Amino acid sequence: MTSMFKKGWKPIAVLILLLFIWELAVKLADLPKWLLPAPSSIWEEAVKGFEQFLPHMQSTIVLATVGFVIGCSVGLVVAIALHLLPGVREAIYPLLILSQNVPIIVLAPLLVIWFGFGLLPKMIVITLVCFFPVTIAALGGFRNTPSEMKHYMLMAGASKIQLFSKLEWPNALPALFSGLKISATYSVMGAVISEWLGAKNGIGVYMTLASSSFRTERVFVAIIAVMILSLLFFCLITAGERQFVKWGRKEER
Template identity: 55%
Template sequence: MNMKRWIQAGWPPLVVVILLLFTWQVAVTWGGTASWLLPSPLKIWREGTTDMARIWMHTWATVRLMFIGFGVGATVGVLVAGCLHRIPLVKAGFYPLLILSQNIPVIALGPLLIILFGFGLLPKIILISLVCFFPVTMSTLDGFMQTDRSMYNYMQMIGASRRQIFYKLELPNALPFLFTGLKISATYSVMGAVIAEWLGGNVGLGYYMILQKSAFRADRLFVAIGIVVLLSLLFFWLIAGIEKLVIRWNAKRSS
């Protein structure tokens, strides 16, 4: 395998991760660092396999929460982007507010949502939806604005209606941008789910991390962090795979 194929196959990041884990293991073992302060990768792995049943229960709760929140946020984001694009007056009024809304820390909204909606599932879904909503809205809206003007003018010239232009030109053109927003939101949804579980709940990886922090179990905290990273990568790859199936013409053009 030559260097170019080796790089395209994605080996360099894997090699770097392996080297970092090896260095970490050697440093902790030879340095005599206390395991409660900084556990070695092998100890973290053993703890993850030992406590697998409970970790799986909390992981599944987080996965279920992030899928629901992501679905709601992405759907609302696409609908809002379409509305802002189709109705210029609405865009003029709400677009600046969308930008300003991103200055509010997500973690600051959690207590307010709990006061308004209680400690149930609803405030968590709203929090994750808010995290996922903005990237999808802005990416899709940008896709609409990037429509080929010559094609737009041509369709107007041949008598296409505004509805036909939207569904046959603007929406297909916006699909690559939409999937970019979905991939960003996919990673954000995991973060949003963990934050929501930090703020209130009795199950999920966020709740699990709080318990282990109180018990000074750094090894279990690292296990939870590893699962969060893995979930983010898997969800990102899932959306990327769906993108290749849906937008075959764009994948061929990119290659």
């Protein structure tokens, strides 16, 4: 705990300084709340409207969690298939790169036209956001397996499946968790974007209603909530990494 505090006090100090400058600048310039609220006004709105905001946050958490699990599962399956089937990788990999060049904001209205306002288009949006980092990270981990270890296992008579399960999969875990961390933060953003497709609850809905009524302090509350949720998701994946990749941390020491 002490070491964490020693490492973390500098960004906390910078954050406090930025908030102080922000508060002072708003007060001195006498800016209206609808243009730029002061941090104190945002905090006041967060405390006062917490009960109203809580159902929206819970809805986004559920949506982001389910979408994250589905997206990462799809990404991992795709990575394993592309790794074990080189011919398929040569045909599909360029299409994966192209899929990330389609703006989600542009794709979202099309998904509503094709699949309606239900849960499916929302899951598609989050899956598209989450699967790519996992796929790329896992593929990189599989490819970075030491070649001498591969030769040793092949000389010992290991099959392709044994080579994958006993060597390539464990070796790819650190890289895989790096991809999961990225997807964890993206999942909250993807959930908020998907809620713009016509959800009844969620941080995206709360943000849209607040911006349309010029309640800028509520927009900032929603933004801060998204940042906090993304950080929490990241920390959970980091905690899981410490449990499953203990050997990697020992080597670092």
